[in-house]
Amino acid sequence: MPSEPQFTPDHIAHDIERLTHELEAKRQQLASTSETHEDKEILRQVIGERIQAAPAPAPQQQSSVVVPDDPVADTDAEFPNYLAGASSDVKSRVHQLVQIAMHSGIEKATSRAKAESTYVLDAFHDALVDKLYNELKGRGVFR
Numbered sequence: 001m002p003s004e005p006q007f008t009p010d011h012i013a014h015d016i017e018r019l020t021h022e023l024e025a026k027r028q029q030l031a032s033t034s035e036t037h038e039d040k041e042i043l044r045q046v047i048g049e050r051i052q053a054a055p056a057p058a059p060q061q062q063s064s065v066v067v068p069d070d071p072v073a074d075t076d077a078e079f080p081n082y083l084a085g086a087s088s089d090v091k092s093r094v095h096q097l098v099q100i101a102m103h104s105g106i107e108k109a110t111s112r113a114k115a116e117s118t119y120v121l122d123a124f125h126d127a128l129v130d131k132l133y134n135e136l137k138g139r140g141v142f143r
Contacts, residue, residue, distance in 0.1 A: 022046045023039075023136075055111055078095065079091060098124065
């Protein structure tokens with residue numbers, strides 16, 4: 001049974017629709033190869049391409065994104081396993097970037113993430129892929 005969508009604002013629905021089209025295009029592109037690709041790996045590639053293409057934010061842009069006050073959960077469930085021993089600062093940064101993606105759009109979050117360390121950027125990429133995979137699966141994009 002599909003889960004309840006977590007990305008609910010209308011402008012995020014546009015992100016999800018765009019992402020669905022990008023996933024289909026990537027599937028078609030990869031279909032020409034002899035390798036098989038899992039849905040989550042295709043999503044990882046699409047989000048990775050978005051992160052690479054995103055411009056780094058100008059210094060004044062970094063503070064212009066407002067994220068609702070949503071403290072980091074007590075559990076590490078939203079984070080990749082390798083963040084289990086990470087500092088609370090790293091977890092907080094990753095959490096905030098995921099929240100920006102959910103509330104202000106994937107483009108803003110990916111741009112903002114480029115200003116972070118490689119470690120935080122990679123963790124954000126993995127956390128966002130996990131969150132989006134569950135969201136897209138809940139919407140019936142993935143089986």
